[in-house]
Amino acid sequence: MKKLIIGCDHGGLTLKNRIIEHLKEKGFEIEDCGTYTKESCDYPVIAHKLASKISDNTYEKGILVCGTGLGMSIAANKVKGVRAVTCTDTCSARMSRAHNNANVLCLGERITGEYLALDIVDIWLSTDFEGGRHQRRVDIIEAGV
Numbered sequence: 001m002k003k004l005i006i007g008c009d010h011g012g013l014t015l016k017n018r019i020i021e022h023l024k025e026k027g028f029e030i031e032d033c034g035t036y037t038k039e040s041c042d043y044p045v046i047a048h049k050l051a052s053k054i055s056d057n058t059y060e061k062g063i064l065v066c067g068t069g070l071g072m073s074i075a076a077n078k079v080k081g082v083r084a085v086t087c088t089d090t091c092s093a094r095m096s097r098a099h100n101n102a103n104v105l106c107l108g109e110r111i112t113g114e115y116l117a118l119d120i121v122d123i124w125l126s127t128d129f130e131g132g133r134h135q136r137r138v139d140i141i142e143a144g145v
């Protein structure tokens with residue numbers, strides 16, 4: 001079963017709902033960890049909620065949507081084992097999986113249009129990590145300083 005966790009703040013609600021609909025059509029089982037309304041909320045709370053379920057291996061991958069995709073990635077990357085990337089193009093989406101083994105994709109509803117965002121999601125989810133020399137580099141990231 002293809003499963004993942006997704007979350008957003010008020011600035012990413014519309015795109016998040018569209019992504020959920022798109023991925024359900026493709027057979028994904030999705031946990032939506034909020035927010036569920038347009039009422040203003042704090043994106044780091046959602047980012048940390050999702051990231052902890054990546055960190056504890058409940059989910060292999062997650063998607064976060066806010067206005068820009070920036071705050072979500074900064075917040076998610078504070079959680080151990082999380083490699084969150086903000087992508088605004090399909091090449092970065094592919095490379096973030098192939099070379100960086102990114103496990104959280106962050107998108108900006110106010111930056112990236114729906115069609116491009118859905119392409120980014122599809123490419124990000126279907127690209128495998130290449131391992132090899134890239135594994136060594138990811139291990140160095142995880143070791144920290």
Ligand code: RB5
Nearest residue numbers: 011066067068070071072
């Ligand atoms: C909320 O207004 C906005 O700051 C948030 O969605 C996001 O863009 C933060 O990085």
